[in-house]
Amino acid sequence: MKHIGILGGTFDPPHIGHLMIAEEVRESMDLDEVWFMPSHEPPHKQKAVAETLDRVEMAERAVAGNPHFKVETIEVNRLGKSYTFDTMKLLKKEHPDAVFYFIIGADMVEYLPRWHHIAELVNMVRFIGVKRKGYDLKSEYQVTEVDAPLIEISSTEIKRRLAHNRSIIYMVPEKVENYLKEKQLYEDR
Incomplete structure (x- = not known):
């Protein structure tokens, strides 16, 4: 049985904070892999600035070199709003022997209800x-807490x-x- 962490997000762009969180959770929870899952259109955020294909390519480049990381494009391939419930139904059907762990920040724990x-x-x-x-990690739902180094980096600040x-x-x-320089993404034109 494979233990797989899912780190969803717009990855607009992906940064070292995402990578550090994924690695810390992978190691702490003894996961086999962590899948970075770019969303097409997140239900709780504004639409991404960069095009979907650019965000997938950046995620691929970000995880390159870590054999425990991969990019899962199930949400970008589906188009429309990306609801975790729909995604997990599909992933459970495709990978019936896997145990999935959905990695969320403390801000999302409060939003779970x-x-x-x-x-x-x-x-x-x-x-x-x-x-x-x-943020507090209190929830009516079971959430396993993981400490990860706090790095005050955001995709918004990078843009x-x-x-x-x-x-x-x-x-x-x-x-x-x-890639950002090559494509001149987020630059003021």
């Missing part, structure tokens, strides 16, 4: 909550820095930085 079909979802997946400054021609070195993997 409003997730689409949460009562059924908690029977399909185990939630892993990553501690985050200013802001790029728009103002500021450096993002060490904030994203070098392969992602090269």
